[in-house]
Amino acid sequence: MWGDIAIAFTIAFMTSFMATPYTIRLAKKLGAVDTPKDQRRINKITMPRLGGLAVILGFIISVVYLLVAMTIERNINLTIDNMYIKLIGFFVGAAIIGITCFYDDVKGAKALVKLFAQIIAAIVVVSCGIRIDRIDVAFIDNFFPDWAYNILTVGWIVGITNALNLIDGLDGLSTGISIISCISLLMIFSLNGSPLISIILITALCGSLVGFLPYNFNPAKTFIGDTGSNFLGYSLAIISILGVAKTYTAIVIVAPLIVLALPLFDTVFAIFRRLKNGKSLKAIIEPDAGHLHHKMLKKGFTQKQAVLILYGLSAIFGVFAIILLDSGIWKALSFALIIIVIIAMGYKEFFKQRLLGDHEENMENMEDKEK
Numbered sequence: 001m002w003g004d005i006a007i008a009f010t011i012a013f014m015t016s017f018m019a020t021p022y023t024i025r026l027a028k029k030l031g032a033v034d035t036p037k038d039q040r041r042i043n044k045i046t047m048p049r050l051g052g053l054a055v056i057l058g059f060i061i062s063v064v065y066l067l068v069a070m071t072i073e074r075n076i077n078l079t080i081d082n083m084y085i086k087l088i089g090f091f092v093g094a095a096i097i098g099i100t101c102f103y104d105d106v107k108g109a110k111a112l113v114k115l116f117a118q119i120i121a122a123i124v125v126v127s128c129g130i131r132i133d134r135i136d137v138a139f140i141d142n143f144f145p146d147w148a149y150n151i152l153t154v155g156w157i158v159g160i161t162n163a164l165n166l167i168d169g170l171d172g173l174s175t176g177i178s179i180i181s182c183i184s185l186l187m188i189f190s191l192n193g194s195p196l197i198s199i200i201l202i203t204a205l206c207g208s209l210v211g212f213l214p215y216n217f218n219p220a221k222t223f224i225g226d227t228g229s230n231f232l233g234y235s236l237a238i239i240s241i242l243g244v245a246k247t248y249t250a251i252v253i254v255a256p257l258i259v260l261a262l263p264l265f266d267t268v269f270a271i272f273r274r275l276k277n278g279k280s281l282k283a284i285i286e287p288d289a290g291h292l293h294h295k296m297l298k299k300g301f302t303q304k305q306a307v308l309i310l311y312g313l314s315a316i317f318g319v320f321a322i323i324l325l326d327s328g329i330w331k332a333l334s335f336a337l338i339i340i341v342i343i344a345m346g347y348k349e350f351f352k353q354r355l356l357g358d359h360e361e362n363m364e365n366m367e368d369k370e371k
Contacts (some may be wrong), residue, residue: 012207016058052228089128093121164233184318
């Protein structure tokens with residue numbers, strides 16, 4: 001298995017890393033660029049935004065190669081549990097979202113159009129057999145009817161897809177958080193004895209993102225775009241379902257929620273904030289500058305500082321989920337308590353040093369200008 005994991009990561013990484021410069025050239029040729037035309041946008045210069053194509057390409061090449069090779073070697077049987085049908089549904093749904101978001105990156109599309117594409121893609125996936133089909137928790141074991149599980153799955157896919165899209169506001173933010181989520185889910189799948197296909201998929205996704213990150217981290221050379229951020233959320237949502245397919249116990253179900261807690265919290269707060277400020281359902285799909293990363297920038301953090309802090313928070317959530325699954329609730333809670341105490345003790349001094357560093361940097365810049 002570990003050899004296949006290494007192959008999945010390496011092929012995806014190399015493909016994404018080598019393909020990204022071509023997506024930059026393509027974006028400039030097609031006019032798929034992000035122009036800083038309002039205060040909500042953080043970038044100060046026009047940026048190409050088709051980097052997601054390289055991530056998708058790396059993922060597809062890696063997965064297809066391994067599925068073919070492993071089938072020939074008889075290390076995997078895609079006919080079991082109709083896995084080949086599920087994979088077809090996954091790729092068809094990805095194509096629906098990818099085409100819609102590619103059009104949005106190049107020409108621009110309304111939010112409702114993208115939401116409709118996400119829902120259709122999720123319905124295709126559920127129709128092909130990928131769904132949360134039971135919850136083995138006390139008093140609610142298979143309590144819900146089939147149609148409720150279908151709605152729950154569609155909601156999960158659409159919700160995670162939008163969560164990754166909404167948090168894509170700083171250089172490397174959605175890419176890095178997705179990498180951390182992939183690593184956390186890979187460890188959870190390994191502990192859980194998850195199907196091999198889910199491990200291959202999450203590893204390939206991680207490799208593609210690692211290959212893209214050097215071009216996307218601050219100062220970015222390209223953005224992942226709606227094509228990429230929607231694909232990330234969509235893929236993470238579906239792979240997490242495939243990864244818990246053998247066991248639907250409460251802890252296993254909660255683990256992916258904890259891993260993706262940061263973008264999920266940001267999305268939930270965004271919904272309530274927009275409802276409160278806009279006072280209508282239409283306001284939910286209207287973009288604003290109230291996301292977590294926007295608030296951190298307003299506090300005085302630089303882009304790089306804000307991204308690294310959010311990486312750290314995402315990693316903490318991931319580690320908490322791994323400890324919860326491997327060692328139980330009490331060790332996970334004690335770990336969380338220690339982290340909270342450490343942050344509480346060090347936050348004021350960290351904030352003071354950051355302000356001091358910014359002041360010294362500004363003084364040096366002023367001296368350079370005087371010279």
